[in-house]
Each structure stands twice: as structure tokens, then as C-alpha cells.
Amino acid sequence: MAVRETPGATGAAGAAGVPGAAGVTLARIAGVSRAVAATTARSRKTALLAEVFAETETRPEDVPLVISYLSGRLPQGRIGIGWSALKDPPPPAADPVLTVAATDAALTALAGLKGPGSRAARVGLVRELLAAATEEEQRFLTRLLLGEVRQGALDALALEAVAAVAGAPASAVRRAVMMDGSLPRVAGTLFAEGPAALDRFRLTVGTPVLPMLAGTAPSVTEAVRGLGVPCAVEEKLDGVRIQVHRDGGTVRVHTRSLDDITDRLPEVTEAALRIDGDRFVLDGEAIAVGADGRPVPFQELASRVGSRTDVGSARAALPVTPVFFDVLAAGGESTVDLPADERHAVLARLVPGPLRVGRMVVTDPEDARQLAAAEEFLAETLRRGHEGVLVKALDAPYAAGRRGRSWLKVKPVHTLDLVVLAAERGHGRRTGLLSNLHLGARAADGGFVMLGKTFKGLTDETLRWQTRRLGELAVSDDGFTVRVRPELVVEIAYDGVQRSPRYPAGVALRFARVVRYRPDKRAADADTIDTVLAARPPDPSPDPSD
Numbered sequence: 001m002a003v004r005e006t007p008g009a010t011g012a013a014g015a016a017g018v019p020g021a022a023g024v025t026l027a028r029i030a031g032v033s034r035a036v037a038a039t040t041a042r043s044r045k046t047a048l049l050a051e052v053f054a055e056t057e058t059r060p061e062d063v064p065l066v067i068s069y070l071s072g073r074l075p076q077g078r079i080g081i082g083w084s085a086l087k088d089p090p091p092p093a094a095d096p097v098l099t100v101a102a103t104d105a106a107l108t109a110l111a112g113l114k115g116p117g118s119r120a121a122r123v124g125l126v127r128e129l130l131a132a133a134t135e136e137e138q139r140f141l142t143r144l145l146l147g148e149v150r151q152g153a154l155d156a157l158a159l160e161a162v163a164a165v166a167g168a169p170a171s172a173v174r175r176a177v178m179m180d181g182s183l184p185r186v187a188g189t190l191f192a193e194g195p196a197a198l199d200r201f202r203l204t205v206g207t208p209v210l211p212m213l214a215g216t217a218p219s220v221t222e223a224v225r226g227l228g229v230p231c232a233v234e235e236k237l238d239g240v241r242i243q244v245h246r247d248g249g250t251v252r253v254h255t256r257s258l259d260d261i262t263d264r265l266p267e268v269t270e271a272a273l274r275i276d277g278d279r280f281v282l283d284g285e286a287i288a289v290g291a292d293g294r295p296v297p298f299q300e301l302a303s304r305v306g307s308r309t310d311v312g313s314a315r316a317a318l319p320v321t322p323v324f325f326d327v328l329a330a331g332g333e334s335t336v337d338l339p340a341d342e343r344h345a346v347l348a349r350l351v352p353g354p355l356r357v358g359r360m361v362v363t364d365p366e367d368a369r370q371l372a373a374a375e376e377f378l379a380e381t382l383r384r385g386h387e388g389v390l391v392k393a394l395d396a397p398y399a400a401g402r403r404g405r406s407w408l409k410v411k412p413v414h415t416l417d418l419v420v421l422a423a424e425r426g427h428g429r430r431t432g433l434l435s436n437l438h439l440g441a442r443a444a445d446g447g448f449v450m451l452g453k454t455f456k457g458l459t460d461e462t463l464r465w466q467t468r469r470l471g472e473l474a475v476s477d478d479g480f481t482v483r484v485r486p487e488l489v490v491e492i493a494y495d496g497v498q499r500s501p502r503y504p505a506g507v508a509l510r511f512a513r514v515v516r517y518r519p520d521k522r523a524a525d526a527d528t529i530d531t532v533l534a535a536r537p538p539d540p541s542p543d544p545s546d
Contacts, residue, residue, distance in 0.1 A: 027096030030140035037428030049161035060192035064184030076111040092135040168195040176201035178400035208254040210401030223391035223408040234359040238387040239285030279332035284324035294385035325357040336398040457514035491515040
């Protein structure tokens, strides 16, 4: 695997990061990532990104890679490289010679390794790649491969920077990305062909678009009053988000992240083909219901959807049903710009009632009786085992790919008091701080059982405080993880408990985040593993996707 560019190909311009024959260097991207991580100002982050995008304008083929890397994503997805292959890197190169194109080629080769002996081959190739990298490039590559590039260069900032460099309205770029699902792809086309090319990005049956996302609200009443307009209150099902495209006899099923899972959910394809219509796009959830009529735990469903082998047996063991709540196209025509009430009318004409999500409408956000009915709708939804409700403004269009305030989710929050067992050293803006917490519940023998990790919910002030405090409690430090005396109690919010063979009790917390530290509590006051297991899914078999 050749990952080095020859001196003649790279040249002084390439080494400096200015595009030439060799393209943008990885050193340039690593430096921008470091600079973006070091600032909290949104305008400065955007300016830094715009600067590097301007350098790639004459090489549009590099644009998708630059955006992906600065957003912390690999175009190849997961390539099977973990910390064990990265923790002891070879000596770094003295000078930057890697380009983003050469890096991508190396990672594509890594991703393509399959079968017997592939693990050893991947380790060998990743070490070859690291050997071609400078020390700063090695640090960046390590974070990129581990999914830990968290410098705040999110797609929203990158989109604004792309628009500024290309001289295109940010709204037009945003809409193109909504319809295409890929900022790197849109940016590559924009830089190659100019702003007029954005008009080509339209909703097309068969091409998945980024789903609309919801904000949060503490209660149904606050959500309805916060929207301040007539709204729908819909069941929030604890399923797998799906987007179903049908064009004649062809059906494709995509996940929230736009992965194609058609072959894994044949019953969704069958349901879509039974609908009296074609050339439509539906937004919904794939759910599974147990013998008791209640939805099965999310982890069981995720295991079924994640299974790529013996789909027939998986289907027989856990059949899945689609339930739809929105329509993005009907009769080949886009409906995303229609207000929500008109889209629902289209949905109701197209999709039979059993395949539509349950809902009620609040016409007056200040009517006490309607608000009480909406709260009861939530309570009944929870009693039937669902996750909560979504409150949706009836006058809002479908904002693909955005988490706006016209959809608000309401669901109960669970909390536990857990003990910090260790913390990992942070990256980017958190360099020099202890960030990712290892969380444990009390065990019957007086020890602690690890339930997972989280770095979410931590303010800068909390990060500084916990770094000092955990330093005082440290018992070992391998340069990556600091293990501490189990004395510090932290209140953790979480969405549920899922099976996980990674941890001793076979379970982990879902979407854990820090609420606050509890200096008023001792470790002996923390919640027990029995409390956690009381919420465990009934089927003890592990999820192979973990």
C-alpha cells in the first residue's frame, strides 16, 4: 500500500497544504482541526473552515474528503481498527507527505480487507499509514479512526463555510444537502460546477434524504404552548427510523443515517407494495411487538435490523411492522414544502390506518381541556409501552436533516446515581482534561459493576472540576485512561437499559449523560446493579451487533 507521495509530486506547495498536483495535505487538515478545537467562537470556526475549503476549490475531488475528515467521519464507515492497533504507533515521519487523497486510498484498502488473516493485515497497513504521518497527523488519524474527532466542526458550520467560499446562499446549499443527504457530495459538485448546480438537488423517489429531527420539551403542555399554534400530538414509538421509497414495483428501505437495509426487512417491502399507490416516499418507524402486545425492547429490534444473515429465521423469531407518520413524496411529487396538516391528509389517503401512527390534534394551545387530553394521550402511550410523544406544529413544512423547533419530543427521563470508576483523557478542546467517564453501579459484594461511558452533559466548568477531583482520586494512569478510587457519585440521565456483552452485567445504559455531581452522597449511597437490572429487557440473549 503506497501512502507516501514522492517529493516531486508533493513539492513545497503540497507540503504547505496549498493545492497543487498532489492535493491537500493531511497536515493541513490536522492543523485546521486543532485550530477549530481551540476556539469556541462560531464565526472563527466557520472562517477557519472557509479558509481550507477555499484552498480546495481548484481540486473539487478533495472537497468531500476534507469535509468528512473535519466532521470526524470516514467515507468508508467503520473499518475494524480499534485502540489496540493504535495505542503504540511507530515513530512519526519528520515531514508531512501524506495527502488526503493518499490517506483515503489507504483507508479504502484497509476497509476492503476481509476473511482469514484480515485482522493482522489491517494492523500492518494501519501501522504503515501511521509511519507515513507526522506526530500531529498521527494524533489526528488516531482520533479519526476511533471516531473521536470532536472539535466542533459539525456539518452546520461546514455548510456555512462552503456557501461562503462558493458564493452561494447558505439556504440553497442547506436545501441541496437535505435532498441529497451528503454535504461532501453537494460541496464537491458546487465547487466543480458553481451555484447553478444546486438546482439539480431535488427530492427524488429512490434517493434517501436526511430525516427531520425533533427538539425536546419537558412536558406536553409546555411543548404545545411553546409551539403556540395548532399541533398534532403523536405516539413516539421506540423503533428504528425508516424511510421507505417505492417506485412502481421497486422498494428501498433506508435508516436514519441513510443506510440501505431493504434486504434485512422484507416485511417492510411487502407492506409498501400493498399500499395503493406508487412513486412515494414515507417516513416512519419499524417496530416489533411481543406476545403481550407491547413493543419489544429497542435492543432486540436493533439486533434484528442489524442482522445480515439468515433473514428468514430472524423474521420468524421477531417479525417487524412499519408504522408511518409522514409523507415526503406521493405520485412522484415532493410534499416536503407542504404544511404538516396537508402532508398528513396525503398520508391518510395513501396509507391505511393500521400502518399510521396514533395521534390527536390540539387546535387551541391555550385550551385547558385540550391540554389535559394531550397529557392523557401521553400517559396512555406510555402505559402501552411506547417511548413518549412528538408534538408537531401543523403549519410547518418538512425540514429534512434539521432539528428544528416545530417538532418537539416529550418522554420521561430516568436517572441513576452512579460511581465514577475511571476517566479517559480528552481530545480537541478537551485536551488536557479528563472527559469520558466510566460509570459503575454498586454490586452485592461491595464492588462496582461498569455500565458504560459518557462524555455528554459536561460543561467546561464541570470538566475542569472533575479533572482536578479525579486527579486526586487517581490510582493508575496508562496515558489514556485514569483509573480512580470509586468515591465520586454522579447523577446520570439515560433513555433506557440495553443488553451489551461488553460489560460485566451484560447491560449498558442507553444515551447516558451527566446531570450533576452529587458531593452530598457517598459511593455507598449509589444505585445498585439490581436497580438497573430491574429495567433489563426480558430476553437475556446478547445482541451480536454490540
